[in-house]
Amino acid sequence: xxxxxxxxxxxxxxxxxxxxxxxxxxxxxxxxxxxxxxxxxxxxxxxxxxxxxxxxxxxxxxxxxxxxxxxxxxxxxxxxxxxxxxxxxxxxxxxxxxxxxxxxxxxxxxxxxxxxxxxxxxxxxxxxxxxxxxxxxxxxxxxxxxxxxxxxxxxxxxx
Numbered sequence: 001x002x003x004x005x006x007x008x009x010x011x012x013x014x015x016x017x018x019x020x021x022x023x024x025x026x027x028x029x030x031x032x033x034x035x036x037x038x039x040x041x042x043x044x045x046x047x048x049x050x051x052x053x054x055x056x057x058x059x060x061x062x063x064x065x066x067x068x069x070x071x072x073x074x075x076x077x078x079x080x081x082x083x084x085x086x087x088x089x090x091x092x093x094x095x096x097x098x099x100x101x102x103x104x105x106x107x108x109x110x111x112x113x114x115x116x117x118x119x120x121x122x123x124x125x126x127x128x129x130x131x132x133x134x135x136x137x138x139x140x141x142x143x144x145x146x147x148x149x150x151x152x153x154x155x156x157x158x159x
Contacts, residue, residue: 001131007036007105015060023061026068031112033064041103053102054135055094058126062139063087065110066120070143083146090119090140100126100134108137118144 010022023035037060039053067085100106110124120143126135 001107001127001133002034002109004034004107004109007038010036019057019060021060023064026064029068031065031069031115032110033061033068034107034109035061035064036105036107037061038105039102043103045101047099050100050102051096054096054100054106054126055092057102057106058094058108058124058135058137059089059092059139061108062092062110062122062124062137063089063120063141063143065112065122065124066115066141066143069112069115069120072145086142086144086146088142090142092139093137095136096134097136098128098132098134100128100132105129106134110137115143118142 004024007022010024013021013023015021018040020038021035023033026033037057039057043049043053067087072084106129107127108124109127110122112120112122114121120141122139122141124137124139125133126137128134
């Protein structure tokens, strides 16, 4: 598990009422991003519901690693990123290695392995608070620079 600040040390940048997300500030050109995630505790405690919650949680934030690979320097706020880029998730896969309670904080460490044209591939590893590797995630993303002003731009990628 990477040595990164804990969730209490990072600002909340959630993804709606069901998911809390606290993302670290990735370095330009690193191709790497990380985020602490947890879902609403009202999700049923059975293994299938928890796996579904983990799948939902891991569909957020992976495009950030692709953005850090882009030759244009990364803007520092979500609003500025949305002003310069349009992003969308193209596909998403999760391999579940161990059961995890998705309402507890999980760390997702993501690395962009390829950015060719407008398509990037991210591979991520998910860890529980104790450091156990609970899942592996892949996501292919579309990342396009906007050509003109993005009046009222909304990021639909979930990142």
